[in-house]
Amino acid sequence: MPEPLLIVRNLKTYFYTEDGVVKAVDGVDFEVYEGETRGIVGESGCGKSVTSLWIMRLLDEKGRIVDGEIIFKGRNLLELSEDEMRRIRGNEIAMIFQEPMVALNPVYTIGDQIIEAITLHQNVDEHKARKMAIDLLRKVGIPEPEKRIDEYPHQLSGGMRQRAMIAMALSCRPSLLIADEPTTALDVTIQAQILELMKELQKEYGMAIILITHDMGVIAETADRVVVMYAGKVVEYADVKTLFNDPKHPYTYGLLTSIPRLDIEQEKLKSIPGVVPDPLNFPSGCRFHPRCEFFEKGKCDVSEPELVEVAEGHKVRCYFWERVDEVKKLEAEKV
Amino acid sequence: MKERWKIVTKKVLLRVENLVKHFPIRAGVFKRIVGWVKAVDGVSFDVYEGETLGLVGESGCGKTTVGMTILRLYEPTSGRIIVEDEDTTYYFMSKFKASSYIKKTYINRFKKLLKDYGSVDSLLKDLEGVDEKYARIFFEDAKGSGSKFIKYLLSDIQEKRKNFRRNMQIVFQDPYSSLNPRMRVKSIVGEGIKAHKLADGKRAEEMVKEILEDVGIIPDHMYRFPHEFSGGQRQRIGIARALALSPKLMIADEAVAALDVSIRSQIINLMEELQSEYKLTYIFISHDLAVVKHISDRIAVMYLGKIVELADKKTLFEKPLHPYTKALMSAIPIPDPNKRRKRIILKGDVPSPINPPSGCRFHTRCPIAEKICSEEEPELKEVEPGHFVACHFPGRL
Numbered sequence: 001m002p003e004p005l006l007i008v009r010n011l012k013t014y015f016y017t018e019d020g021v022v023k024a025v026d027g028v029d030f031e032v033y034e035g036e037t038r039g040i041v042g043e044s045g046c047g048k049s050v051t052s053l054w055i056m057r058l059l060d061e062k063g064r065i066v067d068g069e070i071i072f073k074g075r076n077l078l079e080l081s082e083d084e085m086r087r088i089r090g091n092e093i094a095m096i097f098q099e100p101m102v103a104l105n106p107v108y109t110i111g112d113q114i115i116e117a118i119t120l121h122q123n124v125d126e127h128k129a130r131k132m133a134i135d136l137l138r139k140v141g142i143p144e145p146e147k148r149i150d151e152y153p154h155q156l157s158g159g160m161r162q163r164a165m166i167a168m169a170l171s172c173r174p175s176l177l178i179a180d181e182p183t184t185a186l187d188v189t190i191q192a193q194i195l196e197l198m199k200e201l202q203k204e205y206g207m208a209i210i211l212i213t214h215d216m217g218v219i220a221e222t223a224d225r226v227v228v229m230y231a232g233k234v235v236e237y238a239d240v241k242t243l244f245n246d247p248k249h250p251y252t253y254g255l256l257t258s259i260p261r262l263d264i265e266q267e268k269l270k271s272i273p274g275v276v277p278d279p280l281n282f283p284s285g286c287r288f289h290p291r292c293e294f295f296e297k298g299k300c301d302v303s304e305p306e307l308v309e310v311a312e313g314h315k316v317r318c319y320f321w322e323r324v325d326e327v328k329k330l331e332a333e334k335v
Numbered sequence: 336m337k338e339r340w341k342i343v344t345k346k347v348l349l350r351v352e353n354l355v356k357h358f359p360i361r362a363g364v365f366k367r368i369v370g371w372v373k374a375v376d377g378v379s380f381d382v383y384e385g386e387t388l389g390l391v392g393e394s395g396c397g398k399t400t401v402g403m404t405i406l407r408l409y410e411p412t413s414g415r416i417i418v419e420d421e422d423t424t425y426y427f428m429s430k431f432k433a434s435s436y437i438k439k440t441y442i443n444r445f446k447k448l449l450k451d452y453g454s455v456d457s458l459l460k461d462l463e464g465v466d467e468k469y470a471r472i473f474f475e476d477a478k479g480s481g482s483k484f485i486k487y488l489l490s491d492i493q494e495k496r497k498n499f500r501r502n503m504q505i506v507f508q509d510p511y512s513s514l515n516p517r518m519r520v521k522s523i524v525g526e527g528i529k530a531h532k533l534a535d536g537k538r539a540e541e542m543v544k545e546i547l548e549d550v551g552i553i554p555d556h557m558y559r560f561p562h563e564f565s566g567g568q569r570q571r572i573g574i575a576r577a578l579a580l581s582p583k584l585m586i587a588d589e590a591v592a593a594l595d596v597s598i599r600s601q602i603i604n605l606m607e608e609l610q611s612e613y614k615l616t617y618i619f620i621s622h623d624l625a626v627v628k629h630i631s632d633r634i635a636v637m638y639l640g641k642i643v644e645l646a647d648k649k650t651l652f653e654k655p656l657h658p659y660t661k662a663l664m665s666a667i668p669i670p671d672p673n674k675r676r677k678r679i680i681l682k683g684d685v686p687s688p689i690n691p692p693s694g695c696r697f698h699t700r701c702p703i704a705e706k707i708c709s710e711e712e713p714e715l716k717e718v719e720p721g722h723f724v725a726c727h728f729p730g731r732l
Contacts, residue, residue: 043595187685188624217668221668258597
């Protein structure tokens with residue numbers, strides 16, 4: 001296998017707040033290869049956004065890296081100076097956010113904002129940059145880009161704003177695009193448009209994408225390989241087909257069976273009992289144990305399982321992943 | 336696994352007729368009305384006792400407005416809202432407005448009908464439901480006197496309002512903003528019980544405890560405040576509040592949209608269990624077709640203030656006829672990488688409800704639109720028993 005574009009190794013980042021230490025990310029490992037889509041999936045508070053913000057180094061003083069490294073093209077991003085980081089940010093690694101209305105500056109036209117990104121990183125004059133911006137807007141499917149370029153974010157619809165943000169992110173042909181819930185705020189028919197657009201652009205530009213989402217459907221349709229996170233930890237790690245056909249972690253399995261589906265009939269939905277844990281006060285041992293149907297006293301609540309490789313390229317953080325297999329077998333027999 | 340039992344009678348619990356809700360757009364110093372947002376523009380449907388009707392559509396299609404207008408959290412611009420065999424449309428109007436509504440909807444019509452038919456008996460034969468009932472009152476009890484009829488309908492209006500509120504409840508989307516942060520759970524859930532004088536003192540407390548237990552909240556937690564609960568638990572409290580008055584109809588407006596995936600299925604299952612236990616009828620409003628498919632018996636698909644297709648769940652998913660329904664279904668990502676479908680990608684955005692397209696409102700984005708679609712608005716027609724669709728070329732896509 002070729003050298004990965006990005007390696008996140010044992011990343012631990014804590015927030016020191018007045019109420020205590022929030023262990024938002026507590027041991028995350030994954031890598032991203034050139035041109036692939038790496039999905040990160042998890043529920044609110046699992047640390048998926050914090051991980052991505054650290055790759056961009058966009059967090060403030062309160063968040064501190066306790067351990068780990070983020071290696072991008074052979075350089076540890078966490079050791080770079082702010083100046084060096086600025087040259088990478090927006091240029092080699094770009095990011096799009098969930099809510100484009102918040103991520104775009106409301107007092108500048110979208111043209112201004114794209115042109116700023118281009119002139120900052122590329123050696124072109126404003127006139128040329130404007131031309132490039134118009135081409136980009138056309139490429140992301142904004143009608144009449146010559147006119148739209150002088151509009152303000154509030155004059156565009158949600159879908160168009162997301163397209164404008166993608167145009168801005170692509171302006172410097174980044175080799176890595178981080179998309180943090182890029183379609184969550186959009187309607188499904190618009191979501192389909194944006195996901196399709198991202199796929200086309202990925203093919204054309206050959207960039208890698210880190211797609212962060214809570215939507216298993218979006219993951220299944222766009223990601224090549226997936227990291228499942230729960231309470232600041234990676235609990236499962238596999239390519240997309242393996243993950244959906246053969247989930248090994250009780251959490252992944254529970255998540256997949258609890259989604260209402262359009263394509264199959266379900267009598268009653270399975271559900272994971274309990275609540276998503278409070279990040280100030282994560283459970284001892286395996287953080288999923290209070291909600292787990294395979295929980296064993298004296299083991300799961302005492303020590304934390306390691307992320308073990310159960311098949312090639314398939315890692316699971318669970319003592320009893322074999323039991324999930326047994327349950328799956330029983331379920332299959334029932335059908 | 337407990338089998339989910341359900342009785343769906345053919346008794347119509349709620350009938351919505353031609354419901355219209357336009358919001359004024361005001362501008363300038365004098366707040367002159369410069370336009371109208373046509374949020375809901377002629378929507379009709381029935382809800383049968385014991386069923387779950389799903390109302391699905393994208394943002395801005397008017398699904399929430401329909402729910403709010405049924406509950407009269409918005410006053411409808413026109414249309415009728417009939418609950419069981421009572422017209423409730425005028426319940427929350429001022430006395431003057433209510434009189435003119437009754438005059439327009441019933442008295443003038445009955446008088447005209449009498450002229451056409453000649454006799455009261457033949458007229459009554461052709462009317463049904465509320466119309467027949469009210470015609471009987473008008474001709475027999477009020478002896479054809481308009482003022483007596485109005486007086487009859489407006490009698491006990493306070494009582495009627497109270498009954499209506501008791502029977503119709505709502506669960507909101509955001510479990511954070513829909514619960515008063517300064518009230519304890521006990522008061523939130525018990526407020527309705529007190530206001531409707533269903534019980535007081537110890538007995539009221541007992542009732543709150545029972546309901547909390549039913550929705551899966553530890554009864555001892557009733558002295559806590561909303562912020563002490565997680566999102567899923569708060570939504571349970573919201574459901575408990577709606578349940579406290581044992582309503583007949585519960586409107587769930589995006590009740591699971593704000594919840595995490597693993598919590599969402601808990602709440603969906605809870606709502607299904609409560610439905611059989613409390614014999615509830617649901618209107619389940621959501622943008623998520625997969626959730627609506629799971630919980631509903633019949634589904635109405637809305638687009639820009641209109642219902643474009645309405646059918647029972649099985650028919651709608653096996654044989655969708657409206658191009659929008661098809662596009663909506665194909666747009667939803669399926670959590671299974673082994674399945675790849677042909678996807679219909681719609682062009683453009685949803686047009687503005689201030690100035691909806693002429694003819695069929697979907698024609699600007701429709702892949703099969705023809706000339707007639709931009710000229711003539713298709714009616715919601717029953718193409719098969721129970722399957723309604725508003726399209727000039729149903730099933731062509």
